Amino acid sequence: MDHDFNAQRRETENTLVDLAERNCPLPAIADFDFYFVSNGSGARPEPAVSDLKRQGYAAVYSEEYNEIQVVVYALSVLPEAIWQREKLLTEICLRQGFTPDGWGFLNSSKLNEV
Numbered sequence: 863m864d865h866d867f868n869a870q871r872r873e874t875e876n877t878l879v880d881l882a883e884r885n886c887p888l889p890a891i892a893d894f895d896f897y898f899v900s901n902g903s904g905a906r907p908e909p910a911v912s913d914l915k916r917q918g919y920a921a922v923y924s925e926e927y928n929e930i931q932v933v934v935y936a937l938s939v940l941p942e943a944i945w946q947r948e949k950l951l952t953e954i955c956l957r958q959g960f961t962p963d964g965w966g967f968l969n970s971s972k973l974n975e976v
Contacts, residue, residue, distance in 0.1 A: 874948060880974075898960035898962055898963060901960060902959060910955055914932055918941060920933040920935075928932070
């Protein structure tokens, strides 16, 4: 099945709307974690992480969770800015068998692993 980028984009936009409706103050710029999980036995974590690093991203694979974490620093907290980065990362990860599993504001506790 093909990936539904339109649904993914709507989810990102809805997340920001939801945060605003909850009166969560959002900074103009923030550091983000993007997560990608294996979509089956054909997933190739090492090539995925290598591809991401070649594109200049800090990425790490967790065997425990079978997921890839990509850290993006100093990203504008605007729907279009987040989506542009998210779409690019998703395209890279999909080629290696990983699907998007959401994003959040950086969890600095794993910073030394990246």
